[in-house]
Amino acid sequence: MDILKQHLKTSVRKLKLGRKWVFQMDNDPKHTSKVVAKWLKDKKVKVLEWPSQSPDLNPIDNLWAELKKLVRAWRPTHLTQLHQLCQGEWATIHPIYCGKLVEGYPKCLTQVNQFKGNATKY
Template identity: 40%
Template sequence: NIVGRGRKRKTTDRVDKAIQRKIKVNRRKSASSIKHEIEKELGVIISNDTIRRRAHEIGLHKRGALKKPYVSKVNRLKRLNYVKMYRDEPMIFWKQVLWSDESKYNLFGSDGKIMVWRTSTEEFNPKCTVPTGKHGGGNVKVWRCFAWNGVGNLIFVDGNMTGEMYKEILVENLFQSSKKLQLGKEMVFQHNNDPKHTSRVVKNSLDKQYVKRLIWPPFSPDMNPMEHLWDELERRMKKTPAKNEKELRETLQAEWKNIGQDVTNKLVESVPNRLYECTRMKRYPTRY
């Protein structure tokens, strides 16, 4: 070897471009899969390390894919309509919103992370995220709500929730939480478009009580600051892992009640920026 030249490159320009093209087309494809395809198509012998080096040369590295809902073109338009409808609302409006959601909580948790090729700035690129369903797996189901002033009630749900069950949860907890959080007559209720939430029995009950609601876009958990409040709760739960379901329920209630107004203030104050990010991301899921 000539001094200063370094190691001779093992692949041709044609092979390099083929490798990089395959990576860009399918960000989830493994180095091993690409290696076998290149060897079969171009008749060359290469290693997994060569695949990784060629990816690194164009700034792509294997990273865990963020889980984001799949948003169709129709639902992206609905997200745009939501932004247009509420982007000029002052902060006093958002301070009157009672945010809600249901979740399942895993006793022992799970991982199952999918890896993708991406650059350092592509974390939220739709090609580099994984579509999610509405809820993850778990063994304790809860309904909860919060507003700018703090957290409202957290209720455990036994069995499969129906529209009638959801109506009863709201009857027993909606105004109780609103009163606790001093929202008054200007309270605006937020819930998503789950079929239980949009059922006739629930709609009639809310209409009868003159409850104002946000017109919520489908598949938009990133617009709901509740998602980050749940993340905060999960971080706190990890400090005192529950050994069984009874302990899990007790710890969830205790840690939920311990979440302070400093946390809920920041989350509600993030709403205008969530709307801005939705526009910036062309209505695809945002960093939230």
């Protein structure tokens, strides 16, 4: 909830989403606590209905995989180094890369539909 409080409005503004945007999350139990649900409702945030922990349907998963690949290449040896590398590598991921993940989303959805919800190459 703290992350949402600090970054949701800023992200919406930076992405120039206007007023007609829908918040997507993967419904992992740690993301759907009663206090978070209440906060989202109180702030009138429209949340996309989403199957819990569904395979291949969240572009952020591809972004996390990219970050892991970048950090793993450095072979961090302690937690402080891991933290620093995650922050540094995160800053190097270009917004165009993020845009391409979103642009490829319709193709991903088509494949998920074709495979009847089972895993795809995405």
